[in-house]
Amino acid sequence: MSVIQPRNDTLLSRGMLAVMTAQFFSAFGDNALLFVTLAVLKNLTYPDWSQPILQMMFVGTYILLAPFVGQMADSFAKGRVMMFANSLKLIGALLICAGFSPFLGYTLVGIGAAAYSPAKYGILGEITHGDRLVKANGMMEGSTIAAILLGSVAGGILADWHLSVALIVCALTYGIAVVANLLIPRLSAARPGQSWNFRAMFSSFMQACSVLWRSGETRFSLLGTSLFWGAGVTLRFLLVLWVPVALGISDNKTPTTLNAMVAIGIVIGAAAAARLVTLQTVRRCMPAGVLIGVMVVVFALQHSLTNAYLILMVIGALGGFFVVPLNALLQERGKETVGAGNAIAVQNLIENIAMLVMLGLYTLAVKLGVPPVPLGIGFGALFALAISLLWWRGR
Known part of the structure; x- marks a missing residue:
């Protein structure tokens, strides 16, 4: 398979538009699903203290998986890593739809989000670079904030209207993000061939922390x-x-x-x-x-x-x-x-x-x-x- 190399041509390239589309629908789903899942907890009469626990489990996945997700993003084509991560989010939303524990489903969404983040930002440096990288980050932040605003509002409105429909809409948005990821040109892996031994990965991550901190x-x-x-x-x-x-x-x-x-x-x-x-x-x-x-x-x-x-x-x-x-x-x-x-x-x-x-x-x-x-x-x-x-x- 031919590999498309990074190009520094335009911020409106096919790859950039596909990344922004995937990011919008992925972030939209994350924020809509949060409010819908909180409504599910209320509907199932979970105690009030369970709501921050839901968010803590989501954030906890970022911390626990930090030593591993960066290497995953650099070991494979980042567009495919993004597709895999959004697929995990889709499965998590479907689990909640099917009546499984909201904590299980939302934690799986958190795992997908933790894997997605290094790839979505890292790919910007492969599609464009230099001064255009700042502009690309601006586009990414703008897309994310728009998704946060619209997703939060949509999640609250849909949850008040019909919980099952709200969950299905969240799953559909993740499905759209997966399709958008397929349109990202396949770029070569940044650092292929790295060891997948967990101890070695943790050691490599700590070394990366040390390098960046120094x-x-x-x-x-x-x-x-x-x-x-x-x-x-x-x-x-x-x-x-x-x-x-x-x-x-x-x-x-x-x-x-x-x-x-x-x-x-x-x-x-x-x-x-x-x-x-x-x-x-x-x-x-x-x-x-x-x-x-x-x-x-x-x-x-x-x-x-x-x-x-x-x-x-x-x-x-x-x-x-x-x-x-x-x-x-x-x-x-x-x-x-x-x-x-x-x-x-x-x-x-x-x-x-x-x-x-x-x-x-x-x-x-x-x-x-x-x-x-x-x-x-x-x-x-x-x-x-x-x-x-x-x-x-x-x-």
């Missing part, structure tokens, strides 16, 4: 993206507590729409980064990271819903401008050293550990009775301080 540029990228996504998850939960106290609104819709404003802002910021930042000027994104923390402090002091919407959109835009160049930097430098798949797998490990740690600290603060407004102010100030320190050390 490099100033990749360590800079890993810390920056991990802080950002850990803060993003924490902010999502903070909004749920903050809205009733600061705005006097006790419905479930307002925190959801406020989260949507952050997502819309990320799309705007990602587009700006694609135009204004290159791999040579990646540190231009750092002021945006510091301003995220400052704007969170400003946000925590608001009592107007309109102001809250606007400030959260600004926070999202700053976030998109901050994280997209750092992702591109890690992919480019990772491809040159440990392989793009291994680099993304290391990134997934550190980001998900950061999420668990920051959520744990947030939960502890809530349990100790810290009010939402001071909690938001402290959270924003600490984030700004952390990014400032990272920026200073990076210089």
Whole structure:
């Protein structure tokens, strides 16, 4: 079989469009299925504490599989790895449809997501490279955020209407993603012929962690993206507590729409980064990271819903401008050293550990009775301080 080699021609090539289509429907299915599965838990009268357990099992797959999924992404054609991962997601959704344990089905979706992530980002460095890689990352983030917005809304609406239909729609979206993966040109494996001995793979992964951590540029990228996504998850939960106290609104819709404003802002910021930042000027994104923390402090002091919407959109835009160049930097430098798949797998490990740690600290603060407004102010100030320190050390 002839192998199509990577080309640096256009961001609207067949391969890029197929990747973006697969990513959209895969992320759409992930977010729709989350809300539908939560509705299934309620319908089956599972206790309320089981809902975060569902998310923890999903995140846990990223951490447990991190030593192995990067090598898988680099040992085979990444488009086929993406197809395999989306097939696992499809099977997980079908298991829930068939009445099996939602925890079993959603964990299988998590395994597929963990395998999918290194391949979906790693393939960008094979389809395009250089400055266009930043633009490709912007397209990927834009596609992902659009899928998060639409998938979350669709999942909630469909779950209220008919659970069985909602589950079938989730499965169909994964099926579309699998078909889109078939349209990705077959690229040569980045690092074929590696050992599949688990002990050797774990050792290789730890070596990749060491290589990336010793490099100033990749360590800079890993810390920056991990802080950002850990803060993003924490902010999502903070909004749920903050809205009733600061705005006097006790419905479930307002925190959801406020989260949507952050997502819309990320799309705007990602587009700006694609135009204004290159791999040579990646540190231009750092002021945006510091301003995220400052704007969170400003946000925590608001009592107007309109102001809250606007400030959260600004926070999202700053976030998109901050994280997209750092992702591109890690992919480019990772491809040159440990392989793009291994680099993304290391990134997934550190980001998900950061999420668990920051959520744990947030939960502890809530349990100790810290009010939402001071909690938001402290959270924003600490984030700004952390990014400032990272920026200073990076210089």
